[in-house]
Amino acid sequence: MVLNTLREFHADHSDAFTAPLAVEKVCVVGLGYIGLPTAALLANRGYTVHGVDVNREAIETINSGKIHIVEPDLDMFVHAAVESKRLRADTVPKASDVFMLCVPTPFKRNDTDIPEPDLSYVESAARQIVPVLNDGNMVILESTSPVGTTELVEKTLRENGVDTEKIAIAYCPERVLPGKIMYELVENDRIVGGINDYSTKMVSAFYRSFVVGEVLETDCRTAEMSKLTENASRDGQIAFANELSMTCDTHGIDVWELISLANRHPRVNILNPGTGVGGHCLAVDPWFIVDKDPAHTKLIAQARRTNDYKTEWCIEKVKAAAYKFQAESGKAPTVACMGLAFKPDIDDLRESPALRVREALEEESFHLLSVEPNLEEQEKNGLCSYTTAVEKADIVVFLVAHREFGNLNIPEGTRVLDFCGVRK
Numbered sequence: 001m002v003l004n005t006l007r008e009f010h011a012d013h014s015d016a017f018t019a020p021l022a023v024e025k026v027c028v029v030g031l032g033y034i035g036l037p038t039a040a041l042l043a044n045r046g047y048t049v050h051g052v053d054v055n056r057e058a059i060e061t062i063n064s065g066k067i068h069i070v071e072p073d074l075d076m077f078v079h080a081a082v083e084s085k086r087l088r089a090d091t092v093p094k095a096s097d098v099f100m101l102c103v104p105t106p107f108k109r110n111d112t113d114i115p116e117p118d119l120s121y122v123e124s125a126a127r128q129i130v131p132v133l134n135d136g137n138m139v140i141l142e143s144t145s146p147v148g149t150t151e152l153v154e155k156t157l158r159e160n161g162v163d164t165e166k167i168a169i170a171y172c173p174e175r176v177l178p179g180k181i182m183y184e185l186v187e188n189d190r191i192v193g194g195i196n197d198y199s200t201k202m203v204s205a206f207y208r209s210f211v212v213g214e215v216l217e218t219d220c221r222t223a224e225m226s227k228l229t230e231n232a233s234r235d236g237q238i239a240f241a242n243e244l245s246m247t248c249d250t251h252g253i254d255v256w257e258l259i260s261l262a263n264r265h266p267r268v269n270i271l272n273p274g275t276g277v278g279g280h281c282l283a284v285d286p287w288f289i290v291d292k293d294p295a296h297t298k299l300i301a302q303a304r305r306t307n308d309y310k311t312e313w314c315i316e317k318v319k320a321a322a323y324k325f326q327a328e329s330g331k332a333p334t335v336a337c338m339g340l341a342f343k344p345d346i347d348d349l350r351e352s353p354a355l356r357v358r359e360a361l362e363e364e365s366f367h368l369l370s371v372e373p374n375l376e377e378q379e380k381n382g383l384c385s386y387t388t389a390v391e392k393a394d395i396v397v398f399l400v401a402h403r404e405f406g407n408l409n410i411p412e413g414t415r416v417l418d419f420c421g422v423r424k
Contacts, residue, residue, distance in 0.1 A: 027096035029125045034174045035102030037181045043081030045210045051089040062089040070347035073182045095132040100140045101125045115287045117146050126156040135166040146288040150220035154195050170194035170203035171220045173227035178346045189213040193223025231285035232300050237271050239303035242310040245273035256424040275399045275419045276311035276353025278342025283351040311353040314419050315360045336393035339400025340372040347374040354399035373404050398422045
């Protein structure tokens with residue numbers, strides 16, 4: 001969807017956008033894959049937006065009207081927002097009416113089989129806004145978080161001198177699909193859960209000023225669990241498909257044909273298997289549930305382990321093909337790793353199973369040609385074009401179903417491993 005179309009979309013729904021009383025300035029902390037699109041959208045909706053990030057290079061890029069991440073239409077939104085002087089980025093927050101926390105929630109490094117969430121970025125962001133918070137402000141956590149994190153934000157603010165009874169604090173998880181973020185920020189339903197009823201009502205009113213989808217109200221713990229549940233559910237469905245793909249390989253069955261036939265049943269909808277599961281949501285969120293209550297989340301945990309194992313299975317399949325080629329030809333093969341992002345048609349490498357495959361093969365000293373058409377500075381990142389990779393490779397391994405890979409002519413005699421169904 002192009003910028004003009006979205007603007008027309010906003011105009012068509014102008015009656016749906018009613019800003020809360022006295023809300024003019026918004027401070028977005030964290031200008032990554034969610035924070036920057038949100039900041040740019042709000043600026044184009046008429047708010048004055050101050051973005052905050054620790055990455056000075058990203059700040060300079062944004063303030064020049066450009067973007068440091070790949071997302072369709074985002075460049076036009078950022079350019080328009082900066083040109084109108086409604087968006088500015090810096091390393092420190094400014095006094096605003098609304099503060100939105102869009103910071104990472106990774107894992108801590110530990111030796112347990114259940115990863116532990118690292119909430120230090122959330123706590124740091126909360127402390128960072130303390131000096132510029134005023135009575136009547138709203139503080140919104142958008143980062144995907146374990147149950148209880150919104151209450152942790154309230155506790156952090158209170159312990160640092162903020163009278164939290166005089167501000168609204170709520171959780172509203174992002175629910176967007178990379179590649180469609182600018183559209184889905186407006187179109188998708190949103191869930192808002194406050195630490196109290198006042199917070200829920202105030203923050204819901206703010207979201208209704210720029211969201212056309214329905215804004216659903218609940219408490220903060222239910223809102224937190226809803227986002228985790230959505231992604232844990234999808235992770236479980238993908239685990240079923242990935243498990244099918246492995247057992248089909250054992251029996252010499254084409255898993256893509258199998259799923260197509262099974263899905264002809266009116267009440268069956270099996271997802272497609274892949275190289276694993278990546279990204280900062282599906283590969284992470286289920287553990288946020290398991291970490292809090294491992295005794296009652298065994299199915300969720302097993303789905304996560306199944307999807308992680310699928311990546312290791314793919315690695316072993318590539319290695320086996322490479323050793324077989326070397327035994328038959330007497331030379332070491334050149335292996336093309338087609339795609340490194342965690343899903344098709346984006347540049348995001350977070351928790352990417354395809355990247356894990358490439359790294360594992362590098363550790364084994366295989367001669368690799370790495371392909372990721374969505375990353376800039378190809379040579380600097382040690383990448384080559386997909387056409388060159390296909391021409392030079394003895395083994396072509398499709399790890400991500402990027403659109404560029406769909407109609408490639410593979411030279412006769414080249415061995416192909418397709419883990420993502422791009423050739424089906």
